[in-house]
Amino acid sequence: MGSGGGSRRPKASDEELGAAVARAQQGDETAFAVAYRLVQPALLGYLRGIVGEEAEDVASDAWLEIARDLGRFRGDGAGFRGWTATIARHRALDHLRRQKVRPRPTALEQDLLELPGTYNTPDQVFEALSTEQALALIATLPADQAEAVLLRVVVGLDGPAAARVLGKRPGAVRTAAHRGLKRLAQRLRTPGVTDDGSGTLGQ
Secondary structure, eight states: OOSSSSHHHHGGGHHHHHHHHHHHHHOHHHHHHHHHHHHHHHHHHHHHHHHGGGGHHHHHHHHHHHHHHHOOSSSSHHHHHHHHHHHHHHHHHHHHHTTOOOOOOOOOHHHHTTOOOOOOHHHHHHHHHHHHHHHHHHHHHHHHHHHHHIIIIIIIIHHHHHHHTTTSSSHHHHHHHHHHHHHHHHHTTTTOTTOOOTTTTTO
């Protein structure tokens, strides 16, 4: 995202991630650290969108489970991102059930709305925001749209992978992501998000 966050385009590192995971499954601790470094920033961003300030604690629980069950994972780097996101989501939902409270966003929406509306695509919208600003704004969306946008834009999953994490049909996730992005673009007075989904996140 903007000045406050890392890359939102993790697919470029999927080959490196897949290789690291394969080595980690053979007991290479350094390779596991590489996999952690490649996945953690996006995973933490996703969790912040669900549980807010408790994200780091939930992420720690998730990584304990990831490390424990690593030998069971089968797939490539992109698959590993989806697998870890599924585990993190389960831990986040467990946390929310324990808390019995839905997190309240701490977004300063007025500050966000004052950003200049000169962007033509959702990607440009998010490039203009810091990680904290973007996550806070996403947190104002309905829950289904927020999770779809987080998985597509922050974690970098494609439609089918995001659908598997959420246990929904890919079409439903694409629709939720599109509606969420359209709503965010409207809030930021950004043109260019069309009703047919062009200019959005693709698959």
